[in-house]
Amino acid sequence: MAPLSVDLDDHWAYLRTRGDRNWESAPSYLQLAVPRLLTLLERHGIRCTFFLVGKDAAMDRNRELFARIAASGHEIANHSFEHEPWLHLYRPGDLADDLRRSHDTIAAATSSAPVGFRGPGYSLAPTLVPLLHRMGYLYDASVCPNLLAPVARNLYLRGVHLTPEQMAQRRQLGGSFLNGFGSIRPYFWRFAENARLLEIPVTTFPGLKIPFHPSYIGALGATSLALARTYFSAAVLACRATGVRPSLVIHPPDILGADDDSGIGFLSGMSLSAVRKMELLEFQLRTLSRYYTPVALRNYARELRDTALPVRTHP
Ligand SMILES: [Zn+2]
Numbered sequence: 001m002a003p004l005s006v007d008l009d010d011h012w013a014y015l016r017t018r019g020d021r022n023w024e025s026a027p028s029y030l031q032l033a034v035p036r037l038l039t040l041l042e043r044h045g046i047r048c049t050f051f052l053v054g055k056d057a058a059m060d061r062n063r064e065l066f067a068r069i070a071a072s073g074h075e076i077a078n079h080s081f082e083h084e085p086w087l088h089l090y091r092p093g094d095l096a097d098d099l100r101r102s103h104d105t106i107a108a109a110t111s112s113a114p115v116g117f118r119g120p121g122y123s124l125a126p127t128l129v130p131l132l133h134r135m136g137y138l139y140d141a142s143v144c145p146n147l148l149a150p151v152a153r154n155l156y157l158r159g160v161h162l163t164p165e166q167m168a169q170r171r172q173l174g175g176s177f178l179n180g181f182g183s184i185r186p187y188f189w190r191f192a193e194n195a196r197l198l199e200i201p202v203t204t205f206p207g208l209k210i211p212f213h214p215s216y217i218g219a220l221g222a223t224s225l226a227l228a229r230t231y232f233s234a235a236v237l238a239c240r241a242t243g244v245r246p247s248l249v250i251h252p253p254d255i256l257g258a259d260d261d262s263g264i265g266f267l268s269g270m271s272l273s274a275v276r277k278m279e280l281l282e283f284q285l286r287t288l289s290r291y292y293t294p295v296a297l298r299n300y301a302r303e304l305r306d307t308a309l310p311v312r313t314h315p
Contacts, residue, residue: 002292003200003247003300004048005077005141006037007118010056010252011263013083017121018266019162029262030056033252034065038072040255040278044285047073049297051118051141054081054102057109070110075296077116077141078102085121086169092127099131116297118142118249122149122202123172129189129197129314137197139301140189141247144202145182147209155268183312184209185244186304191314198301198309203246206238214254214281218269221280232284240291247297248288254281 010030015023041048050069056062070076080087081102087095099117107113117132119125119142132140184203188196204211212235221228239246256262257274264270269277288294 001295001300001303002245002288003297004046004250004288004294005118005247005297006048006050006074006250006252007079008034008050008052008056008252009079009083009120010053013053013120014264014267016083017085018160019166020160026059027263028056028061029252029256029260029264030062030065032260032262033256034069036255036278037250037252038068040281040285041074042072044282044289044294046285046289046294047075047296048294049075049077049116051077051079051116052106052110053079053083053120054098054105055083057102057105063109066106066109067111070112075116075298076106076110076112076114077118077297078106078114079118080120081105083120084169085119085123086172087119087123087128088125088172089169090125092131095125095127096131099135103135115139116141116301121172122146126314130191130195133191133195133197138305139198139200139297141200141202141297143182143199144204144211145184145209146202146204146211147181148211159266181209183310185310186300187310187312189314190311196311198305199312200247200297200300200304202249203239203244205235206242206244212236213248214250214284215267215269217284218254218272218277218280220269221276222269222271225276225280228280229283233287236287236291245292245300246288247300248284250281 011027012023081098115138117140122144124142186200190196217228217232253267257277259273
């Protein structure tokens with residue numbers, strides 16, 4: 001069993017993170033990316049978790065698409081309403097409002113109430129875990145122990161002009177530096193006497209804490225497809241050798257290519273064609289499925305919730 005998820009970030013969300021005012025017109029590639037992704041997952045017999053953004057769930061243009069994701073048997077989870085990767089800077093009341101609004105909108109659009117959450121940009125707010133617990137959530141998946149996060153952040157924001165305030169908001173984009181040293185295995189956050197919540201971190205290379213989910217494999221593939229495939233295989237084998245069940249995350253740009261004209265050429269790995277990107281993603285799903293059964297995070301969480309896992313104190 002290996003938990004697999006999709007963070008369904010739309011074009012506007014990436015523009016917003018880069019401080020590009022064009023985000024306000026809400027450009028989208030979901031109508032192109034989602035059917036492609038559903039077909040691919042279906043072909044591999046995979047049912048996983050889709051972390052949806054509340055603002056997208058509220059849009060009429062996505063109604064049919066989001067209903068189709070749920071009807072395909074995938075878990076529906078919460079990825080915040082506004083998709084601002086500085087959730088850790090929200091006031092507690094504003095965070096609660098965003099999550100509740102997102103929860104209600106996603107549940108209405110898909111007829112499926114989320115029990116899992118992932119913060120945009122792997123942001124982890126101090127009041128997040130108690131809040132999810134109060135909302136009856138089963139797990140959080142906002143942590144990505146990634147020692148390359150500062151490098152990835154600089155690449156993502158290259159050529160972008162931001163005010164000092166905007167820079168401060170994005171200082172933890174991709175996860176805080178401290179998170180880089182956290183565990184890649186599941187654990188419980190303890191935040192009060194007898195109150196705990198399961199954390200399922202995104203898995204990075206055991207021992208090295210370098211990511212190997214498809215966005216990074218695509219970025220590496222733009223330099224060398226052979227190197228990208230070798231690195232991914234090595235990471236999966238390292239998980240096998242160390243008894244780690246990898247939790248990987250797919251993003252829509254992982255199946256979009258230079259020839260799709262989707263407006264996200266600023267992302268790493270977008271010099272590859274759509275066919276190459278899909279072949280690379282297929283390779284990863286095939287390799288993962290050779291050693292593990294990819295499942296939704298909810299299924300994984302249900303298996304883990306009554307087991308003895310390490311306990312960490314929530315900051
Ligand atoms: Zn996201």
